[in-house]
Amino acid sequence: MPDYKRPKSLMPMATSYCPGCMHALATRLVADVIGELDQVNNAINVVSVGCSALNLYTWAGDVIGSAHGRAPAVATGLKRCLPDRLVFTYQGDGDLAAIGLAEIMSAANRGENFTVIFANNQTYGMTGGQMAPTTLIGQKTTTTIYGRDPETTGYPLQMCELISVLKAPVFVARYALNSPKGVADAKKGIRKAFELQMAGKGFTFIELLTNCPTNWGMTPLQTLEYMNTNTIPYFKPGIYKDKEGEA
Amino acid sequence: MITINQLMCKGCGYCIKFCPRHILEMGKERSQKGFFYPVNIDADKCTSCAICALMCPEGAIEVTSQAK
Numbered sequence: 001m002p003d004y005k006r007p008k009s010l011m012p013m014a015t016s017y018c019p020g021c022m023h024a025l026a027t028r029l030v031a032d033v034i035g036e037l038d039q040v041n042n043a044i045n046v047v048s049v050g051c052s053a054l055n056l057y058t059w060a061g062d063v064i065g066s067a068h069g070r071a072p073a074v075a076t077g078l079k080r081c082l083p084d085r086l087v088f089t090y091q092g093d094g095d096l097a098a099i100g101l102a103e104i105m106s107a108a109n110r111g112e113n114f115t116v117i118f119a120n121n122q123t124y125g126m127t128g129g130q131m132a133p134t135t136l137i138g139q140k141t142t143t144t145i146y147g148r149d150p151e152t153t154g155y156p157l158q159m160c161e162l163i164s165v166l167k168a169p170v171f172v173a174r175y176a177l178n179s180p181k182g183v184a185d186a187k188k189g190i191r192k193a194f195e196l197q198m199a200g201k202g203f204t205f206i207e208l209l210t211n212c213p214t215n216w217g218m219t220p221l222q223t224l225e226y227m228n229t230n231t232i233p234y235f236k237p238g239i240y241k242d243k244e245g246e247a
Numbered sequence: 248m249i250t251i252n253q254l255m256c257k258g259c260g261y262c263i264k265f266c267p268r269h270i271l272e273m274g275k276e277r278s279q280k281g282f283f284y285p286v287n288i289d290a291d292k293c294t295s296c297a298i299c300a301l302m303c304p305e306g307a308i309e310v311t312s313q314a315k
Contacts, residue, residue, distance in 0.1 A: 002310065006306045010306055019257035021304060179265075
């Protein structure tokens with residue numbers, strides 16, 4: 001029978017997130033894996049700006065804050081200076097896919113040896129629910145009040161697909177956190193990414209589909225259903241690139 | 248057996264929805280922070296599968312298996 005104890009990488013206090021927010025779940029998964037790998041004192045969490053950065057208040061290990069979208073650039077420097085440390089960035093979709101697109105693509109293309117945890121909730125949570133590059137077609141946000149129209153705002157950006165076509169990344173995968181199976185798979189994926197990093201294999205990218213009950217205007221339980229019917233058909237979970245598996 | 252930390256729980260209800268044996272229920276009392284929190288209505292049926300703990304965003308649930 002499995003036991004479960006709160007991970008040591010998290011402080012014994014509630015997170016700063018809204019009730020039902022899967023940023024908290026994603027943070028806890030990363031903390032779980034770091035605890036299992038016995039890297040609590042060795043891991044460095046690089047955050048930039050957005051709701052994703054709120055996890056620094058509950059993170060008990062090392063955290064470094066960076067400018068908006070520039071977490072991959074900071075992580076590059078950190079990992080090159082401290083190659084023995086486990087370095088990962090934790091970024092949201094407004095941060096990684098909008099303002100930080102150049103940094104993430106360049107870091108991925110160089111094959112830097114760190115892990116990116118990308119929490120995709122299809123909105124700018126911290127600033128009040130504006131449209132993000134990943135907002136779904138027809139999804140209502142505070143800046144697309146009739147739903148996103150592809151004629152004026154384009155199509156949702158699929159980061160896993162984009163990064164998996166590059167030559168350097170070794171592991172690119174997407175998981176949805178709205179079911180126990182998705183969460184268990186995500187935990188395995190994060191573990192694999194960290195193990196690949198510790199083995200010095202190269203760039204690893206994990207996308208986690210999350211929710212935003214506050215800005216989607218739903219209860220936490222309604223967001224689970226919304227993700228099943230809208231998010232998952234467009235952002236398909238799965239492993240997009242696995243160089244280790246191919247070799 | 249599960250232990251729910253009332254000071255961390257925000258009452259999202261994921262643990263209640265995903266409990267395979269349906270032994271959790273939203274309580275009638277509010278926690279110190281003003282959230283309703285789940286209560287274990289039938290602790291004897293708990294198999295310590297830890298799915299509630301897996302889905303809890305806050306890490307508010309701890310699971311210990313009981314030797315029967």
